[in-house]
Amino acid sequence: MNALYSLFAVFVLILVGMGGTAAGMTHLFGVVIPYLAIAIFFVGFVAKVIGWAKSPVPFRIPTTGGQMKSHDWIRHSKLDNPQTTGQTIARMALEILCFRSLFRNLAVQRFGSTEDGVDMKVRYASSKWLWGFALLFHYSFLIVFVRHFRLFTDPVPGFLSGLEFFDGLLQLGVPTLYLTDVFLVLGATFLLLRRALLPQVRYISLVADYFPLFLILSVACSGIMMRYFGKTDIMAVKELTMGLFSFAPAAHIEGIGAIFYIHLFLVCVLIAYFPFSKLMHLGGVFLSPTRNLPNDNRAKHHRNPWNDPNVKAHSYADYEDEFREKMVEAGLPVEKGLDEAAQTEAQ
């Protein structure tokens, strides 16, 4: 159901884009909406991150994934249980660039004998599909995103041309097929199918989980259609985008097909939706207190800004007052002898 709602929502968006261009509202779709979307994105993103950052991190709670720093002769697992800032940055880099935690993934299976014949009620198998496709998806997305910079730059920097060259290495078709286009669609489709087909994952999936996937797929497909099938005047598009970026948008540009405006509109929706959605994991992953802190709590003092100094232990004096007689009788040392305590009480 949630998947259908999302699919429907994306269809509506496509129709809006189509309708808009058909009605000749190219200024709205080519200039106003893009500016608006980018503004929403930046304001929303910054607001969200500031919102998170405003809450303090009172305690250091890293999830330790390996041996802590201990004696010299015990091997310290620097990347999974960092003790210094450098080690912590390395841990984060691996997390963000290689999805290291996901790489650990294990799938649980029920019942059956293992090879050595021991009867097992539960077994665990390495499961790297999600990791693999998530990497494929995210990196393809990144490269496709970066490739678009050729539309905003003049002259086009060398590294972009290099990137495009490698991306098109297979030299298939005219225009050359970009591998990342295919991978992006492949990755997104896998994630979508996984979500729709695995009962457990389907059970936890919300509209907000399907919607971005459908949206990204539609962005990718409209882009692909534009490039490989539709007739789009790329120079006209570049004129438009350069105009946008130099804050001097052209009033009207001839020769840009409707498919471009649909693509652009979907991109705008994606950009504007970003800060309010789960896509914000892009920002959040940097702020996760279980991963971005070193495990040095015993070595160094850290301050909790709202630590309440009024919370104190049940005092030893009260404790002794309650149990003094019994303590004395058992021969345990006390601060105040029985006589002294009796005197204080009498006063």
Added chain:
Amino acid sequence: MAWNVKPEELLQYDFKVPQKDWMDVPAEFRPGNWCYPGKPEIVEYLNKSTHGQFPYARKWVPTDEDWKLPENWRDIIRDGFRERLDKYRSFKVFMDICVRCGACADKCHFYIGGGDPKNMPVLRAELLRSIYRGEFTLAGKILGKLAGARKLEEDVVKEWFLYFYQCTECRRCSLFCPYGIDTAEITMMARELLHLVGLNINWILEPASNSNRTGNHMGIQPHAYYDMMDFMCEDIEDITGVKVNCPVNEKGHEVLFITPSGDIFADPGTYTYMGYLMLFHEIGLDYTWSTYASEGGNFGLFTSDGLMKKLNAKMYAEAQRLGVKYIIGGECGHMWRVVNQYMDTMNGPADFLETPVSPITGTRFDNAAGTSMIHITEFTADLMKHNKLKLDPSRNDHLRVTYHDSCNPARAMGLLDEPRYVIQNVCNNFYEMPEETIREKTFCCAGGSGLNTDEYMEMRMRGGLPRGNALRYVQEKHDVNMLATICAIDRATLPPLANYWAPGVDVTGVHEMVANALVMDGEIPREVNLRQEPLPGAE
């Protein structure tokens, strides 16, 4: 509540999910899956001692329709929720960035052993997130269910009570989450919210109130505590011929030793307790025990940050009163989570203490320079590395040992190799359980975070399946008959678990094995071990 279901019956479950949306599946309370609520007099005592942190003491039962919530409970929860979002970045970020990828789903022992989808960490957190969306996000307010939001109704709170007391805060899920989302952290927040409206469980609050008043969670008064120690010293003398000293509440020593009180009162923990006495006597450590700070375990961790701080504060207060230089802490799981992650921040800096230096080897423990508190296995491993102990591991030859990493030292500290080093020095037959179930990937004993009560046995045995199954594996493969651990809660929860899933395996503390192997100065030829069983070759 008697509970006796055979393992075969318990295994009759699958990982299917209901047809209905999870929001429409009500929480089901049945014998064995929930813990008894806090007794009113205990809640009242805690409320008084904490100046109002445990309000609305009352008699109520989860199976009743009416939970007698305070009239303005919605406001209380809403305000409490907001307060915590503002206090903890972890909470706020974790409410926003889960992508529901499901990587954590099958990492929770309760889900693996029971198949209830609400025990998938991601869905457990959604129980709270759905309210977060409904109450604190615009989209949730406008789109409602479409945005994954729902209304704060009594059923929601009931569900919270059930599922947040079906999480042992073990953090296994966090290890596998690509963003490190820690459902244990979310559980802590949820429990705090429940406390605000007087929903709590007795098995946590009673030990907590005991710890506050008598110094230990068993409620043992100082003279009785000392008596029990005395009794152990006599046993030690019978077995070894050595009269060990047991200094208690004495000022002017170098070290204060604190260990969970569970070990003074019930087997097999008592043998570990005797192990400490023997080890410290043998190396001539200048130290003292304390009856006032006679609890390492901190039941506040399972309750609220305020109570955790209050109970923890005793350690430093007592160290200061007695004038010691540093503290050594015994074998305890969550005590070490509190010491490692919270203590110095809550109750430090402990500038009246010094960086621990082993008086025997001269090793400086720079990794504990701030808290001035070291773990007993760090200390003992160092002794062994420097050959300061005379050991006869063959005395443990009848044991075929495996080791259970307790969740907290493993995933909230990273204490993995020290205990293994100690074990391998005192016993000749050591076998690891399967790799996916040990070290940082270790499985919970299913009784952590204050859930090791008897009325909760079904969930304990379900959640114990992954650990029990791994144990069974080494039992069949290597004839393992002993499970070693460094946690007092484990020593209470693992025996029934082993008995259920891998009958024939016993449970021990690491320092029990140390003491059995320890050749003491002036000892008589040992015929029995600390459990008074004949030693191998001595029959």
